[in-house]
Amino acid sequence: MTHTDIVTAAMLAIGDELLSGRTKDKNIGYLADMLTLNGIDLKEVRIVPDEQDEIVAALNALRAKYDYVFTSGGIGPTHDDITADAVGAAFGVPVTHEEKAMALLGAMYQARGLEFNEARQRMARLPEGSAHIDNPVSIAPGFSIGNVHVMAGVPNIFQAMLDNVLPTLRTGSKMLSRSTPCNFGEGDIGGPLTAVQKAHPETVIGSYPKFDGQRYSTDIVVRARTEEALDAAVAALEVMLAEVAARREAKADTDTD
Numbered sequence: 001m002t003h004t005d006i007v008t009a010a011m012l013a014i015g016d017e018l019l020s021g022r023t024k025d026k027n028i029g030y031l032a033d034m035l036t037l038n039g040i041d042l043k044e045v046r047i048v049p050d051e052q053d054e055i056v057a058a059l060n061a062l063r064a065k066y067d068y069v070f071t072s073g074g075i076g077p078t079h080d081d082i083t084a085d086a087v088g089a090a091f092g093v094p095v096t097h098e099e100k101a102m103a104l105l106g107a108m109y110q111a112r113g114l115e116f117n118e119a120r121q122r123m124a125r126l127p128e129g130s131a132h133i134d135n136p137v138s139i140a141p142g143f144s145i146g147n148v149h150v151m152a153g154v155p156n157i158f159q160a161m162l163d164n165v166l167p168t169l170r171t172g173s174k175m176l177s178r179s180t181p182c183n184f185g186e187g188d189i190g191g192p193l194t195a196v197q198k199a200h201p202e203t204v205i206g207s208y209p210k211f212d213g214q215r216y217s218t219d220i221v222v223r224a225r226t227e228e229a230l231d232a233a234v235a236a237l238e239v240m241l242a243e244v245a246a247r248r249e250a251k252a253d254t255d256t257d
Contacts, residue, residue, distance in 0.1 A: 005225065007172035009035055010044040010062040014055060014073040014083055015153060018047050026155040027072045034162060039171040040068065050074060055086035063090075063148055068169060070162070073153030075142065077119040084143075087150055088127035098126040101141055108139045133161045144168075173225040175204075178234055182241055185209060185216030188248070192240045193220070200233040202226075 011031055017023040025047075032042045043066060048054045055074075062069045074083030088095035101124035109116040123140040126132075133142035133149065135157060142151040142161045151161040182189060186209050197205045203224040210217050220237060224230040 005173040007040045007068070007170055008043050008066040009040050009068040009070065010046070010066045011042065012055070012058055012062060012069060012071045013045065013047045013153075014050065014071060015047075016049045016080070018073070019049055023153075027153065027158045030155070030159060031070055031162065034166060036175065038166055038169070039174040040169065041172070041175070050080045050082060052082055052086045052089060055083065056090045059087065059090045059148065063146060067147060069148045070165075071148065071150045072158050075123065075140070075150060075152055077122050081122065083150060084125050084127060087143075087145060087148065090148075091127060091129075091145055093128040093145075095125050095127050097121060097124050098130070100132065101126060104139055104141070134164050136160050175223050175225060176227065176230050177221055177223045178230055180220045180222065180234060180237055180241075182207075182218040182220050184218060184241075184244055184248075186218055187216075189218065189220075189240070189244055192244060193237075196233065196236050196240050199236060200229065202229045203233040205233065205237075 011028060013025055013028065015023065018025055028045055035042045044062065046058050046062065048058050059069065059071070071083060071087075074081045074086075084095050102121065105120060105124050106116045109120060114120075126141075126143050127145050130143035130145045133144060133151060135141050135152070137154075137157045137160050138152075140152070142149070144150070144165070149161075149165050151158050151165075186207055189207070193205065193207060197203070203222055206221045206223070208219045208221065210219065222230060222233045222237065224233065
Protein backbone atom coordinates (compact mmCIF):
# COMPACT_ATOMS: atom_id res chain seq x y z
CA MET A 1 0.00 0.00 0.00
CA THR A 2 1.39 3.40 -0.93
CA HIS A 3 0.70 6.71 0.73
CA THR A 4 -1.59 7.62 -2.17
CA ASP A 5 -4.02 4.96 -0.91
CA ILE A 6 -4.71 7.16 2.11
CA VAL A 7 -6.48 10.51 1.78
CA THR A 8 -6.72 12.67 4.90
CA ALA A 9 -8.90 15.55 5.99
CA ALA A 10 -9.50 17.94 8.85
CA MET A 11 -12.45 20.05 9.91
CA LEU A 12 -12.37 23.60 11.21
CA ALA A 13 -15.62 24.60 12.92
CA ILE A 14 -15.89 28.36 13.36
CA GLY A 15 -18.07 30.28 15.77
CA ASP A 16 -18.24 31.76 19.26
CA GLU A 17 -21.64 30.10 19.66
CA LEU A 18 -20.05 26.64 19.44
CA LEU A 19 -17.55 27.42 22.18
CA SER A 20 -20.15 29.00 24.46
CA GLY A 21 -22.53 26.09 24.08
CA ARG A 22 -25.34 28.18 22.61
CA THR A 23 -25.18 26.06 19.46
CA LYS A 24 -24.63 22.30 19.53
CA ASP A 25 -22.56 21.18 16.57
CA LYS A 26 -24.26 18.71 14.22
CA ASN A 27 -21.79 18.91 11.35
CA ILE A 28 -18.76 17.05 12.72
CA GLY A 29 -20.48 13.68 12.93
CA TYR A 30 -22.10 14.07 9.53
CA LEU A 31 -18.80 14.99 7.89
CA ALA A 32 -17.02 12.07 9.58
CA ASP A 33 -19.67 9.62 8.35
CA MET A 34 -19.65 10.89 4.78
CA LEU A 35 -15.86 11.03 4.50
CA THR A 36 -15.54 7.49 5.86
CA LEU A 37 -18.03 6.25 3.27
CA ASN A 38 -15.91 7.92 0.58
CA GLY A 39 -12.55 6.56 1.70
CA ILE A 40 -11.26 9.78 3.29
CA ASP A 41 -9.87 9.74 6.84
CA LEU A 42 -11.00 12.60 9.08
CA LYS A 43 -7.90 13.00 11.25
CA GLU A 44 -8.49 16.20 13.21
CA VAL A 45 -11.24 18.63 14.23
CA ARG A 46 -10.65 22.11 15.65
CA ILE A 47 -13.16 24.65 16.92
CA VAL A 48 -12.14 28.31 16.89
CA PRO A 49 -13.87 31.58 17.79
CA ASP A 50 -14.93 34.33 15.40
CA GLU A 51 -11.45 35.88 15.52
CA GLN A 52 -9.53 36.29 12.28
CA ASP A 53 -6.07 35.57 13.66
CA GLU A 54 -7.30 32.34 15.26
CA ILE A 55 -9.01 31.21 12.06
CA VAL A 56 -5.99 32.03 9.90
CA ALA A 57 -3.55 30.22 12.20
CA ALA A 58 -5.70 27.10 12.45
CA LEU A 59 -6.47 27.02 8.73
CA ASN A 60 -2.84 27.38 7.68
CA ALA A 61 -1.78 24.62 10.08
CA LEU A 62 -4.48 22.22 8.89
CA ARG A 63 -4.21 22.83 5.14
CA ALA A 64 -0.47 22.19 5.27
CA LYS A 65 -0.94 18.91 7.13
CA TYR A 66 -3.93 17.25 5.42
CA ASP A 67 -5.16 16.64 1.90
CA TYR A 68 -8.42 18.49 2.49
CA VAL A 69 -9.83 20.94 5.03
CA PHE A 70 -13.55 21.54 5.51
CA THR A 71 -14.77 24.59 7.39
CA SER A 72 -18.22 25.32 8.76
CA GLY A 73 -19.73 28.59 9.90
CA GLY A 74 -19.12 32.30 9.53
CA ILE A 75 -20.23 32.96 5.93
CA GLY A 76 -23.50 34.78 6.64
CA PRO A 77 -24.53 38.47 6.44
CA THR A 78 -23.60 39.73 9.94
CA HIS A 79 -20.51 41.51 11.23
CA ASP A 80 -19.13 38.41 12.94
CA ASP A 81 -19.27 36.34 9.75
CA ILE A 82 -15.60 36.76 8.95
CA THR A 83 -14.65 33.39 7.49
CA ALA A 84 -14.26 34.66 3.90
CA ASP A 85 -11.91 37.44 5.06
CA ALA A 86 -9.92 35.01 7.20
CA VAL A 87 -9.55 32.52 4.35
CA GLY A 88 -8.47 35.33 2.04
CA ALA A 89 -5.86 36.38 4.60
CA ALA A 90 -4.64 32.79 4.98
CA PHE A 91 -4.13 32.49 1.21
CA GLY A 92 -2.88 36.05 0.79
CA VAL A 93 -5.57 37.07 -1.72
CA PRO A 94 -8.15 39.89 -1.70
CA VAL A 95 -11.80 39.27 -0.87
CA THR A 96 -14.26 41.00 -3.18
CA HIS A 97 -17.90 40.91 -4.24
CA GLU A 98 -17.87 38.13 -6.81
CA GLU A 99 -19.96 38.68 -9.94
CA LYS A 100 -21.67 35.30 -10.10
CA ALA A 101 -22.54 35.35 -6.39
CA MET A 102 -23.91 38.88 -6.66
CA ALA A 103 -26.12 37.86 -9.59
CA LEU A 104 -27.45 34.75 -7.84
CA LEU A 105 -28.21 36.51 -4.58
CA GLY A 106 -29.56 39.63 -6.26
CA ALA A 107 -32.05 37.58 -8.29
CA MET A 108 -33.10 35.59 -5.25
CA TYR A 109 -33.81 38.66 -3.11
CA GLN A 110 -35.59 40.40 -5.98
CA ALA A 111 -37.86 37.38 -6.41
CA ARG A 112 -38.66 37.50 -2.69
CA GLY A 113 -39.34 41.24 -2.78
CA LEU A 114 -36.49 41.99 -0.39
CA GLU A 115 -33.77 44.60 -0.60
CA PHE A 116 -30.37 43.29 -1.61
CA ASN A 117 -28.72 45.50 0.99
CA GLU A 118 -25.12 45.80 2.09
CA ALA A 119 -25.44 43.15 4.78
CA ARG A 120 -26.85 40.60 2.33
CA GLN A 121 -24.20 41.48 -0.22
CA ARG A 122 -21.58 40.35 2.30
CA MET A 123 -22.54 36.77 1.39
CA ALA A 124 -21.28 37.43 -2.16
CA ARG A 125 -17.76 38.27 -0.95
CA LEU A 126 -15.30 35.53 -1.93
CA PRO A 127 -11.51 35.27 -1.92
CA GLU A 128 -10.07 35.85 -5.37
CA GLY A 129 -9.59 32.57 -7.23
CA SER A 130 -12.33 30.70 -5.38
CA ALA A 131 -14.69 28.21 -6.99
CA HIS A 132 -18.35 28.17 -6.01
CA ILE A 133 -19.90 25.48 -3.86
CA ASP A 134 -23.56 25.55 -4.87
CA ASN A 135 -26.16 26.05 -2.16
CA PRO A 136 -29.55 24.65 -3.25
CA VAL A 137 -31.11 25.54 0.11
CA SER A 138 -30.58 29.30 0.46
CA ILE A 139 -28.55 30.24 -2.68
CA ALA A 140 -25.63 31.96 -0.84
CA PRO A 141 -22.62 29.94 -2.03
CA GLY A 142 -19.80 28.34 -0.18
CA PHE A 143 -16.44 28.25 -1.91
CA SER A 144 -13.33 26.17 -2.48
CA ILE A 145 -9.82 27.52 -2.70
CA GLY A 146 -6.74 25.34 -2.79
CA ASN A 147 -7.50 22.28 -0.68
CA VAL A 148 -9.96 24.17 1.54
CA HIS A 149 -13.75 23.88 1.25
CA VAL A 150 -15.69 26.61 3.04
CA MET A 151 -19.29 25.82 3.93
CA ALA A 152 -22.16 27.15 6.01
CA GLY A 153 -22.70 26.22 9.63
CA VAL A 154 -26.45 25.59 9.34
CA PRO A 155 -26.63 21.77 9.23
CA ASN A 156 -29.00 21.29 6.26
CA ILE A 157 -27.03 23.81 4.19
CA PHE A 158 -23.69 22.27 5.25
CA GLN A 159 -24.96 18.86 4.18
CA ALA A 160 -26.22 20.12 0.82
CA MET A 161 -22.90 21.84 0.11
CA LEU A 162 -20.94 18.75 1.12
CA ASP A 163 -23.02 16.67 -1.30
CA ASN A 164 -21.78 18.95 -4.08
CA VAL A 165 -18.14 18.82 -2.95
CA LEU A 166 -17.68 15.09 -2.38
CA PRO A 167 -17.84 14.01 -6.05
CA THR A 168 -14.93 16.35 -6.85
CA LEU A 169 -12.53 14.87 -4.30
CA ARG A 170 -9.79 12.29 -4.60
CA THR A 171 -10.63 9.27 -2.48
CA GLY A 172 -8.47 6.59 -0.93
CA SER A 173 -8.82 2.96 0.09
CA LYS A 174 -11.89 2.55 2.22
CA MET A 175 -11.53 1.37 5.80
CA LEU A 176 -13.03 -2.04 6.51
CA SER A 177 -14.24 -2.87 10.01
CA ARG A 178 -15.32 -5.82 12.08
CA SER A 179 -16.78 -5.88 15.58
CA THR A 180 -15.96 -8.56 18.13
CA PRO A 181 -17.95 -8.84 21.37
CA CYS A 182 -15.97 -9.34 24.55
CA ASN A 183 -17.38 -10.47 27.90
CA PHE A 184 -14.62 -8.75 29.87
CA GLY A 185 -14.16 -5.16 30.95
CA GLU A 186 -11.35 -3.01 29.60
CA GLY A 187 -9.37 -3.49 32.82
CA ASP A 188 -9.10 -7.21 32.09
CA ILE A 189 -8.01 -6.89 28.47
CA GLY A 190 -6.08 -3.60 28.38
CA GLY A 191 -2.59 -5.09 28.39
CA PRO A 192 -3.22 -8.01 26.01
CA LEU A 193 -5.21 -5.77 23.66
CA THR A 194 -2.28 -3.35 23.48
CA ALA A 195 -0.03 -6.26 22.52
CA VAL A 196 -2.39 -7.27 19.70
CA GLN A 197 -2.45 -3.70 18.40
CA LYS A 198 1.35 -3.48 18.44
CA ALA A 199 1.60 -6.77 16.56
CA HIS A 200 -0.78 -5.51 13.87
CA PRO A 201 0.22 -1.88 13.18
CA GLU A 202 -1.64 -1.83 9.86
CA THR A 203 -4.91 -1.97 11.79
CA VAL A 204 -6.69 0.35 14.19
CA ILE A 205 -8.28 -1.39 17.16
CA GLY A 206 -10.84 0.43 19.30
CA SER A 207 -12.45 -0.73 22.53
CA TYR A 208 -15.82 0.54 23.71
CA PRO A 209 -16.90 -0.36 27.27
CA LYS A 210 -20.48 -1.18 28.21
CA PHE A 211 -22.21 -1.66 31.56
CA ASP A 212 -25.55 -3.45 31.85
CA GLY A 213 -26.11 -2.57 35.50
CA GLN A 214 -24.38 -5.69 36.79
CA ARG A 215 -21.17 -6.21 34.88
CA TYR A 216 -18.85 -4.58 32.38
CA SER A 217 -18.22 -5.85 28.88
CA THR A 218 -16.47 -4.41 25.83
CA ASP A 219 -17.14 -4.10 22.12
CA ILE A 220 -13.87 -4.36 20.22
CA VAL A 221 -13.78 -2.93 16.70
CA VAL A 222 -10.92 -3.71 14.31
CA ARG A 223 -10.41 -1.46 11.28
CA ALA A 224 -8.08 -2.07 8.35
CA ARG A 225 -7.80 -1.31 4.66
CA THR A 226 -7.39 -4.93 3.54
CA GLU A 227 -9.28 -8.12 4.35
CA GLU A 228 -5.97 -9.87 5.01
CA ALA A 229 -4.93 -7.41 7.71
CA LEU A 230 -8.42 -7.47 9.19
CA ASP A 231 -8.55 -11.29 9.31
CA ALA A 232 -5.10 -11.55 10.92
CA ALA A 233 -5.90 -9.06 13.66
CA VAL A 234 -9.29 -10.58 14.41
CA ALA A 235 -7.73 -14.04 14.65
CA ALA A 236 -5.11 -12.73 17.07
CA LEU A 237 -7.84 -11.00 19.02
CA GLU A 238 -9.84 -14.23 19.36
CA VAL A 239 -6.75 -16.07 20.63
CA MET A 240 -6.13 -13.28 23.15
CA LEU A 241 -9.71 -13.42 24.44
CA ALA A 242 -9.53 -17.20 24.80
CA GLU A 243 -6.33 -16.83 26.84
CA VAL A 244 -7.92 -14.19 29.10
CA ALA A 245 -10.93 -16.47 29.61
CA ALA A 246 -8.67 -19.41 30.46
CA ARG A 247 -6.74 -17.35 33.01
CA ARG A 248 -9.97 -16.17 34.59
CA GLU A 249 -11.25 -19.73 34.80
CA ALA A 250 -8.00 -20.99 36.27
CA LYS A 251 -8.01 -18.24 38.88
CA ALA A 252 -11.63 -19.01 39.79
CA ASP A 253 -10.72 -22.71 40.29
CA THR A 254 -7.78 -21.72 42.50
CA ASP A 255 -9.93 -19.41 44.60
CA THR A 256 -12.42 -22.20 45.29
CA ASP A 257 -9.79 -24.76 46.33
